[in-house]
Amino acid sequence: MQQEFRNQLEQLRQQFVASLPERARRLEEIWSHLRHLNWTEQGITVLQQFARKLAEASTHYGFPDLHHTAGQLDSFITNLNALGRSFGGLEHAQLQEHIQHLSRAMAIAASGNARKDPLPLNDRTAPYPEAQGKTIFVIDPDRVVAALCNAYLRKAGFTVEYFDNPQSCMQRLYLDSPSAILMDPDFERAGLKAITSLHQIKALLTATTPIILMSGRTDVNAKLRALRAGSTDYLTKPLDFNFLVEKLVHIISENTKTPRVMLVDDDQDITGLQAEILRYAGMEVLAVNQPLHSLQHAARFKPDLVILDMHMPDMNGMELAVLLRQDPEFLLLPIIFVTADTDATLHKNIKALGINALLTKPFEAADLIRVSQQALADTSALKNRVARVTRQNQQPQQINRSYFFTVLEEELHTSNLGSQTSALYYFSIDKLEELAKQLGPVDFAELHDQFCRRLADTVGSDEHWMDLSNLVACVLAGKRSPEFHRQRGEQFTRHLSAQPYMIKGKSLSLDIKLGIAALNPALGTANNALLSAEQAFEASLSGAATASATATTDKNLPDFSHIVFSRDLTLAFQPIISLEDAQIEHFSVLTRLRNEEGDPIPAGQFLSRITQPGRRLELDRWVLQQAVSAIAENSATREQATLFIHLAEETLQQSAFFSFAANVLRSSRLRGDGRLVFMLEENWALNHFHQTQEIAKALENIRCSICITRAGENENIIPMLDQLATRYLRLSPKLTNKGTNSALLEQLVNKATQQGIKVIATQIENSHNLSSLWMQGVRLFEGFFIQPPDSGFHLQNDIIFAKEFVQGNGFSSR
Known part of the structure; x- marks a missing residue:
């Protein structure tokens, strides 16, 4: 095992050596830019960052001479900046000499003639038990150094996912949460800019998830900025990997919460046995043998998981599950049923409650532990998704x-x-x-x-x-x-x-x-x-x-006649998520116009400027093609993702457009019905009901469908649903947040459920509203955040700006 790890480190060192020619070309590019094109403070910063990261990497891979030469260049720039001196005259000549020395040192190392120190080696042979099942997200711009870090973390027993920038990590966080994040905030051309991403990253994590920053910056200001931004710790590169692993193990162990499990069964022997099994698995257990007292016990114990027997006196498991879920505090509480009854209809009714698992007695102890751990993990991910759907009140950041x-x-x-x-x-x-x-x-x-x-x-x-x-x-x-x-x-x-x-x-x-x-x-x-x-x-x-x-x-906002679609317009994607499914499969397509400063302007602020005949149809065709291409070219979304697109009503009234949409679908890699959903506002649909019916019929012919948006602002929409072929209703925020007409909301959701229409709630202000909507049958929720479908999705999209812009202005898909 130790020799295998040593061989792995040697392979990584060879990868570092192989990267040196490319690094040398990068050094020459930076130096050429400084000398001939743009002698700026930012350029000097980029050069210093290059030297610092090369010094870090050469230390990790055992090249002391290269480390010394790169360190001298870093120190030279630091000293000149501290003295406030320019880089002209004698300083220019000295800087050039340092760069020449560094270039020669890189060439020697790449040739294999450089002196090499023994590779750092962790003598520990067995993985840490505390690391098993724990995932670490590593964010580092230097892939070669990150590979060495990842090797040590995996040897310790961690699962590691690597990202070369904070944005791709944030996109991944929308779907999953790690046990800890390890991040180098010092990115080329950006200084410590990635520290500013820390707030956005923390907003996507649980409050206890640790973030450890690692950087070659040793100045106090860098450390203070990191701590003030919310990092758990700050480590200085080059890293001692043994210390890093121990630090992660300690921090994660400190932040790991013991899950609480409540067992409800009238048979004390059964609850006693189950309790021992779960305590052995590291859980805190409360056994309740009188089902009628379960709600009181739950209110005091605050369980993270409930395991219910089906057949009990006074109250059966299904009745208790319904009562628990009626409490907003326990809306997302994971529930596991255990029963000796093998009746298929009963099992179907139990699963219809939205439970996490059903175990048929007798079962193995390992099965109980497995489904319990899976239920806890799934619910943790679910709570993260709910937090992103609802707009949580921020803690006041008042300071002295x-x-x-x-x-x-x-x-x-x-x-x-x-x-x-x-x-x-x-x-x-x-x-x-x-x-x-x-x-x-x-x-x-x-x-x-x-x-x-x-x-x-x-x-x-x-x-x-x-x-x-x-x-x-x-x-x-x-x-x-x-x-x-x-x-x-x-x-x-x-x-x-x-x-x-x-x-x-x-x-x-x-x-x-x-x-x-x-x-x-x-x-x-x-x-x-x-x-x-x-x-x-x-x-x-x-x-x-x-x-x-x-x-x-x-x-x-430029005159629309001068806009070039591929240059001035971009698309963003707003997920519509299900609380029952971890995979986001529905995306509302948002059109954005870049202003002169590059900021995305929502469609509602510029569509009114389109006055040229046929220009809106041209725009709608472009949006459809770009959205379908983006989804179809991504392997993670190609098979299942549904696109919700809001186009002009006049576009959808042209029969030629449906032929165009059909051709776009046929030439794409999308397969299956209902992959495209076109949105029409309720008010327009009611005032042009015949046209809406024709549009719905035409879309059905090309295997697409419609979604009525802002539904519920007019109660006349309810009887119209019997005559309209629609698959989705997107509720008006007036119904979902302000509660102005709860009776209308109930009638609308009930009617949609009878018709097999899926209901989407949007702009949910808090989790209590979400709880109420869930109990009434709403299963799809559109939040306040915007993201590409996953890290492989390459449309340019300012996620954080868009999220905050939508929050502040009430914009959704227009």
Whole structure:
């Protein structure tokens, strides 16, 4: 075993040696770019990152001379930056000499004539028991170094998945969660930019999943940024792999929760035996022998899994399962049935409850452990999917003033003048002093507390806020485009102003105003940034800021006559998920227009600009072709994925379009019925019911179907369902979130269920609404996040921006 591992390490070293010529060409490319094209600070940063990563890799693979030479170049650049000196004159000659030395050292190592140290070797021969069944996601831009890391982790017993960038890892996280993430945040051309991805990655994980950063950066600032961003630990490269493995084992063990299992069976001997089996498997067990007391025990014990006997006195297992699931707290509770009854109809009825497994007595102990562990794992993944469907309230990121200004100063110094900048939002009201005198100090302070609570409810996990004085507060938002900051700021003001504030039983309406200051190094200090935001706020009182923002939006949206589809337009995909199936198989297709800064503009903001005859039909054809090609070319989505596409009604009324759609399907690799679903809004369908019937019939002829969107805004849709061939209803958010007409919602879902129509709920605000919809029969949910179907999906798509943009503006598929 040890010799096999040694051979594996030697093969990896040979791969590193084989990569050196390509690395040498990369070095020459960077140096040529610096000398002849663009002698910039960013270029110097790229060169230093190259040297640092080469020094790391050469250390790991036992090339001390190469490590020393690369380290000298890294140190030379660091020292010049610390002294504030330029790279001209004598410094230029010295830098060139370092690069020449490094090129020679790489050539010697590639030729096999370099001095080599023995490979690092972990003397431990047996895997760690704690690593078994644990998956580690490794994110590292250097594949050769990552291969060595992966070898040690697998030898320890971990399962490893590798990603060369944070975005591909985030796409994978939508489907599965690891036991830990190991990430190098220092990517070429980006500095420590990947640290900013940490917030988005953490949002896709459970709260206890550890993230360990590993980097060649040893400066305190890098470590502080990593810890503030939410990493569990920060390790400095080159790594001691023995220490890394032990660190992971320790952290994962500390974060591993002992699952709680509640057994319900009137036979004490059976529950006693099952309890011993599950305790042996590392679970905490509560045995309940009086079924009528099960709900009280569940409320106190908070089980992660319930195992029920079917036939019991007073209450059978099916009745108990229904009662448990009626409690929103236990909606997603995994349930396993055990029974000696072999009746096929009974088994079918039990499985219809949405249980995780059914065991027929007698069964082996190993079977009980296996299905219990599988049920717990499936439910953990399910809860992650539910969390992404529902919009969870964020914890308020209020911090003390000292820390707020420290973070603000750091953002100022790390900002650039590109299209993506951090910003400071300044909130208050006009005539603040007059209101303070009118209310008096006590009531004014109470009003301020309500204002702060609303602000805290709106602040995201990657934003910080601080109140400066009564009814004056600031929010620090991360690097985004100016358009995004404008939209995000307006979202804050709408929330803060939407509902009246209550003072001594009387309502008081506030018109919250906003000032936004883009952060850049020219501001110099945090106080200057605050002054700039306050000045923007003062300008907003006269409407100047709003006019400016409107002009900017118009400027950034080009005339549609000049748009080139493949250049200016892109597609994004919004998953529609089932709580019963881990695989996402339904995708709503979203059309996005890139503005001058490259930001994706939702279709609802630019479709109205299409005024040329036939141009919308041309656009719809392009969308259909691109969406089908993207799904068909991906092996993970080709066989099962369903596309929901929202095209213009006038497009769907042209018979020639159906021939075109049929040809697109025939020439693709998609097979099966119903792979394309075309969406029509309820209001249009009711006002043009005959045309809708014709469209549905024409789509059925080419093995496609329709989905009625915003369903339930008009109760007349219910009797129309008997006359309309449709497979899906996409509910109006008014029904699913505000609960304005629960009776109509119940009638609509019941009618759809009778007709075999699948119902989709969208923009669910919280898990309690989801619980209620689940109990009423809704099985498909469209969340607030946008993603490609998987990591192999290559359409360009700014996932995080799109997710937050949709959340803030209520956009879905238009």
